[in-house]
Amino acid sequence: MKSEDWDGFIFSLIKEIADKEFQRKVWFEGDCEEQSSFTEVVCALYDDYNFEDYLEFEAKKFNSTELVSELQKLNSKLNCFIDTLDGNAFTEKFLTDKRWNSIQEEAQQIIDMKERG
Template sequence: MENTSTNVIDIIKKLSDLNFQKDVWLEGKYWDRVSSFDEAVNTLEDYNFFSYIKENKMGLTESEKNKIESFNTKLIGYDGEDFQLMLNDPLWKTIANEANEIVKILENYTW
């Protein structure tokens, strides 16, 4: 399952990278499998990331699990339809910053 964790971490890194989002999601400068906000969330769902966290199949500490669940709630609840607005939205910037923290946690686990 190491491939799953590698792919999930890659997607979350892209959620943290505003330059990537501007280049790919807004300006379409190059192709990436994470071609939009919705694609990122859907792909995380495809990898069962949200249920893995909810069911704590990775053996996270309670603190780590709570932090990731909080991030997931914000991510799933975010309206990422307008990329131009999104990239300037303080709430999105907060979510993107949190994504960096989530990556640091996940890099300690393989599932």
């Protein structure tokens, strides 16, 4: 996979993690225009696009050590959050979970930093 493609896929998933309205509308209300879910985002990020490999090999190219640090924080927060979920945890209350909100804020910080260059 080309480096810029890998960036694009990773950052589009991070945008979805940051977007509370998208999650409410698509993940819980079933907006027919889009199809996505928390599980699909996590599987794409970790299985399809190897986020941890991306952090190890690809993220080093960024001029901003702060951006790399924030990406690593997001990875850590996501892993901790995923480890604490049980099978019944995925309800609309998920969107108000303080841990998930912290992940959303981290993701938004990353998007803002990336857009600033």
